[in-house]
Amino acid sequence: MLSKFKANTNLRSSQVGGVAAASKIMNFTKETMEKRILGVIKKHDKDLMTAIQDNMFTFDNLIMSDERSLQTLLRATDPEDLIMALKGSDQNLQEKLFGCMSTRAAANLRDEMETLGPVRLTEVQDAQKNVIAVARKMSDDGTIVLAGRGGEEMV
Numbered sequence: 001m002l003s004k005f006k007a008n009t010n011l012r013s014s015q016v017g018g019v020a021a022a023s024k025i026m027n028f029t030k031e032t033m034e035k036r037i038l039g040v041i042k043k044h045d046k047d048l049m050t051a052i053q054d055n056m057f058t059f060d061n062l063i064m065s066d067e068r069s070l071q072t073l074l075r076a077t078d079p080e081d082l083i084m085a086l087k088g089s090d091q092n093l094q095e096k097l098f099g100c101m102s103t104r105a106a107a108n109l110r111d112e113m114e115t116l117g118p119v120r121l122t123e124v125q126d127a128q129k130n131v132i133a134v135a136r137k138m139s140d141d142g143t144i145v146l147a148g149r150g151g152e153e154m155v
Helices: 002-007 009-013 019-026 031-044 046-055 059-064 067-076 079-087 091-099 103-116 121-141
Strands: none
Touching: 019 031, 019 046, 031 046, 059 091, 059 121, 067 091, 067 121, 079 091, 079 103, 079 121, 091 103
16 A cells, blocks of 8 residues: 555645645734744744745735725834835835825825835835734734735625
């Protein structure tokens, strides 16, 4: 029987899981459980933990969230982080977020982004992670609903 399994190359070549699958699973966990799991992974393989975190709910995923949740998130986000995070984001996401704020606030944000000039990618990524950290906390608290993050469906 064991020799049949060893000979079956299809069985050996089909793997289930990986970083993407782990990231999707982690998006459905509460922040406290996520921290515990990632802490254990970090003890064994820091690079794996970083890869999982980087593939979890990202700044670009905000485009799937509803406007009310985004408005609440924008009010709770540090303006400096928001400016920096938007600087490196997709044009469609920028427009959606600008649409969730007053015309005046959106114009001010656009002006700030232009005034900022070129910025390092690492600074943009750090700011986006800060915004996502706020979003995840608010999602865990039930203050907002993040599409693609799990939790209860809204009907």
